Amino acid sequence: MSTTEIKFGGFGGQGVILAGMIIGRAASIYDKNKFATLTQSFGPEARGSACSAQVIISNEKILFPYVTRPEILMLMSQEACNRFLPEAVDDATVIIENDLVRPRHLKPGMKVYGIPATRLAEELGRKMILNIVMVGFFTAMTGLVNREAVREAVQASVPHGTEEMNLKAFDRGYEYGIQLA
Amino acid sequence: MKADPKGVLTGAHFLDGDHACSEGALSAGCRFAAGYPITPSTEIVERIASRFPQVGGMFIQMEDEIASSIAIQGAVWGGAKAMTVTSGPGFSLMMEHIGFAAMLETPCVFVDVQRAGPSTGQPTLPGQADMMQARWGSHGDYEIIALCPNSPQECYDLTIRAFNLAEEYRVPVMIMMDECVGHMTEKVVIPSPEEIEITERRYTTAKLGEYRPYFTDGEMVPPIAKAGDGHRFHVTGLTHDERGYPVMSPEVQEKCVRRLVDKIRLNAERIIxxxxxxxxxxxxxxxxxxxxxxxxxxxxxxxxxxxxxxxxxxxxxxxxxxxxxxxxxxxxxxxxxxxxxxxxxxxxxxxxxxxxxxxxxxxxxxxxxxxxxxxxxxxxxxxxxxxxxxxxxxxx
Amino acid sequence: MVNNNPVSDLLRTDRMPHIWCSGCGLGTTVNCFVRAAAGCGLPPDQITVVSGIGCTGRVAGYLKLDSFHTTHGRPIPFATGLKLANPRLKVVVYSGDGDLFAIGGNHFIHAARRNMDMTVICVNNFTYGMTGGQVTPTTPTGAIASTAPYGNTEDPFNLPYLADSAGAVYVARWTTFHVRQATKAMKEAIQKKGFSFVELVSPCPTLYGRRNRMGDGLDMMEGYKENSTIRNGADTRDVGMDISGKIVCGKFVDRERPSFLEQYNTRLAARLGPSYKNYEGVL
Structure with a gap:
């Protein structure tokens, strides 16, 4: 059985939940033989500065629905990093927005990959799509979900009329990751 | 009968349990919903509010859960398939109308996305402590049906089943979700309309002037009528005879309530x-x-x-x-x-x-x-x- | 006897005699109502009556129309669902002051605010009759009730003012003495599109009149005759009732405002464009 626990963190308005949705949708609908469960925090507590989505991806039916020890973290704000990094497993893969996050208290086994997603998004004309750049980067660095599956999920998840721009953002992030690797 | 294609979003979706429940209602032919916002069930009515006008349905946000739980029953007697949606505190307010639906034998669906209680409790976190309330919450003796989905896919599937059971037995059917199932997002496959079996409402075939609302003709569940069809019938929450007229005798009480209980108890093996x-x-x-x-x-x-x-x-x-x-x-x-x-x-x-x-x-x-x-x-x-x-x- | 009544087609004669006390005004209101229903131009199959609980709540059971005897205080939300499922129906809510304005008060103001297309008839006898004469939101200050044995210490609602300010498009008040006017008002209310409200002041000699030394039913009717004035178009703020027994009657409000469904369809058509089909019921 191969099950991966992932945590997406950032501040409200960055599209953190959407990023998680895209990965979950890609795995469970567009990839082959994968299951995904997404949970998120709700209520006034969830509207604060650190907002998160949790995704479990497995090649078997997922039973326990919550992420307890994330193995992959995608972090888009310092506060999310401070709050969620301590929950991670010792050898977690940590994917960060370079200009927004300075990882602290990293454990020796952790692998950190950074991308200046905000700048790349600005170069593409919309700062708003930094989450999709991050999703592209995430896809390249983790290899967890098939690239084409994530592209399809991006297309299915973003507002009508913005698909092209978002796919560009995805590709930009993905390519950045491939070059890094 | 097969599902009305208008309401069916055939395909694979990545949906949370709440939204899957809304889609289940749409597939089941529900075209009237009334509700009052309450965490963690609100997403169900939000999706319904957006989807219903596109398929000829009506959603109304009522002034409270008491109103919501009886507005749906008015809608049923007007010819709609209807449901209301809530969580613990709202479910408490709806109790009287669960008994009312049981007594009038109004087919309708109540969704309770259970959160941790008692009282306001933990609105955004799961609980399963309304299970006895679902069964016994209204005063008097009656039976209901309650379903417990454990995934968004089942929130969809069991919502359809809930509507079908409500029609078959003319009872209120509870969908006992919980916050975790309601808010978790997973793959939900919505079949094509031809693959979805829908139980139609069984209307009376009695001639005008001859319809008796609770005459069962030897069966357990009587056929129903709707307002405006010319039967000019009367129904009441009071203990009633076959004509629907109130009768204050122990004999009629026994006959009336016994059937409300027996129609579920004697069919339990088919329902379970x-x-x-x-x-x-x-x-x-x-x-x-x-x-x-x-x-x-x-x-x-x-x-x-x-x-x-x-x-x-x-x-x-x-x-x-x-x-x-x-x-x-x-x-x-x-x-x-x-x-x-x-x-x-x-x-x-x-x-x-x-x-x-x-x-x-x-x-x-x-x-x-x-x-x-x-x-x-x-x-x-x-x-x-x-x-x-x-x-x-x-x-x- | 009852079969010879010209409106017996609208009564469930198989349920007579009714349960109301002698001297009670409810029979009179029903008599007026069936005449209004028969004369309103709608086929009886299209008129549906919804009642709550209480003496007035029993009205639905005596009318040979599609009729629903619902729960205490909730005939208005039931009627809301019924109307919205099938807007071709004319839905009449027929209930008492306690049912509509104590336990059901919130539903009343919201239905009026929405301008939900229905007629609400309130038989106001200032008391809970079915349970034995308790104080209600319309009991005048100082009046005796079984739960206000030293006299009511609270101020009552002025129902026409409440209906008016909540948004009703038609508001009238008559007493059971004014049978012709009451009949006409109910007919107008039924014909009016939107939320219409008729208050019918009615005697409960058994539980209200007797306790407050108003005599029997006939004496109370005599009182209505002597103490009532007709002021059509009166400002509803000025028509509150008190222990003196003075009653201002008349048609106070008759105005136009888009009904719930008219407003709903207009807004949705504007937002959704030509793809939107006007909602005209679920069928």
Whole structure:
């Protein structure tokens, strides 16, 4: 059985939940033989500065629905990093927005990959799509979900009329990751 | 009858349980919903508010849950398939109208996305402590049906089933979701309309002037009429005779209420749906429902890896309770374990049925999250050891 | 006897005699109502009556129309669902002051605010009759009730003012003495599109009149005759009732405002464009 626990963190308005949705949708609908469960925090507590989505991806039916020890973290704000990094497993893969996050208290086994997603998004004309750049980067660095599956999920998840721009953002992030690797 | 294609979003979706429930209602032919916002059920009515106008349906946000729970019943008597949606505090306010629906035999659906209680409790976190309220919350004697989905896919599937059961038996049907299932997002496959079986409302064929609303013609469930069809019928929450007229005699009370109870009790085996795994020959059986059933399976897998013969019985219908099946298993199984997000509700129903003929273990939990599988696993081990003390623990 | 009544087609004669006390005004209001229903131009099959609980709540059961005897205080939300499922129906809510304005008060103001297309008839006898004469939101200050044995210490609602300010498009008040006017008002209310409200002041000699030394039913009718004035178009703020027994009657409000469904369809058509089909019921 191969099950991966992932945590997406950032501040409200960055599209953190959407990023998680895209990965979950890609795995469970567009990839082959994968299951995904997404949970998120709700209520006034969830509207604060650190907002998160949790995704479990497995090649078997997922039973326990919550992420307890994330193995992959995608972090888009310092506060999310401070709050969620301590929950991670010792050898977690940590994917960060370079200009927004300075990882602290990293454990020796952790692998950190950074991308200046905000700048790349600005170069593409919309700062708003930094989450999709991050999703592209995430896809390249983790290899967890098939690239084409994530592209399809991006297309299915973003507002009508913005698909092209978002796919560009995805590709930009993905390519950045491939070059890094 | 097949589903009306207008409401069916055929395809694979990544949906949370709340939204899946809305889609289930649309597929089932529900075209009227009334509700009042309450976490964690609000997403259901939000999606309905956006989707219904596009398929010829009507959603109205009422002034409270009391109004919502009776507006749907007015809509049913006007010809609609209807539901209301709420969570604990709102469910409490709806109780009188569950009894009203039972008494008038109004087919309708109540969704309770359970959160941790009592009172305001933890609005954004799961609980399973409304299970007895669903069964007994309204005064007087009556029967209802309650379904417990454990995934967004089942939120979709069981919402359709709830509407079908409501029509078949003319009862209020409760969908007892929980915050975890309501807010978790997973793949939900919506079939094509031809693959969705819908139970049509059975309207009277009586000639005008001859319709008696509660004349069953030897069956358990009478045909219904709707306002405006010319039957000029009367229905009331008072104890009534076949004509629907109030009668204050013990004989009519007996006849009226007996049928409300019997139409479910005598059909229980047709209504009940269970999911079982390795229950035959099991030393221990975990009985669970809703989100807790998923955690239980994880614990069961751990115990089976140790060589323990443990079965799983999942209540897809919590009410009516599967008395017959549990009695069958009691003779062969030494212990029954029930984990639930309360301090004992369905457990005591199970214990009543076991009737001292096997051991029973309650795994209570106040809610706010789900059980840790390890906790259930430990109890399975403990129960197995007590049932078969001759087997050394080290043998596992 | 009852079969010879010109409106017996609208009454469930198989349920007579009714349960109301002698001297009670409810029979009179029903008599007026069936005449209004028969004369309103709608086929009886299209008129549906919804009642709550109480003496007035029993009205639905005596009318040979599609009729619903619902729960205490909730006929208005039931009627809301019924109307929205099938807007071709004319839905009339017929209930008492306690049902509509104590336990059901919130539903009343919201239905009026929405301008939900229905007629609400309130038989106001200032008391809970079915349960034995308790104080209600319309009991005048100082009046004796079984739960106000030293006299009501609270101020009552002025129902026409409440209906008016909540948004009703038609508001009238008559007494059971004014049978012709009451009949006409109910007919107008039924014909009016939107939320219409008719208050019918009615005697409960058994539980209200007797306790407050108002005599029997006939004496109370005599009182209505002597103490009532007709002021059509009166400002509803000025028509509150008190222990003196003075009653201002008349048609106070008759105005136009888009009904719930008109407003709903207009807004949705504007937002959703030509793809939106006007909602005209679920069928």
């Amino acid at each position: 749906s269970l999911e079982e795994s390795e229950t035959e020959g099991a030393d221990v059986i975990v009985v669970s429902y809703g989100i807790t059933s998923r955690v239980s399976v994880k614990a069961i897998e751990m115990a089976r890896a140790d060589g323990i013969k443990v079965g799983h019985l999942r209540l897809i219908t919590a009410w009516p309770f599967p008395e017959k099946r549990i009695r069958e298993l009691v003779g062969r199984t030494g212990a029954f374990i029930m984990p639930e997000l309360n301090y004992g509700q369905m457990f005591f129903e199970m214990q009543r049925v076991i009737d001292g003929k096997a051991k029973s273990y309650l795994l209570p939990h106040g809610g706010g999250t789900v059980h840790k599988p390890e906790v259930i696993y430990r109890t399975i081990k403990e129960a197995a050891l007590e049932c078969r003390p001759q087997v050394e623990e080290s043998a596992w």
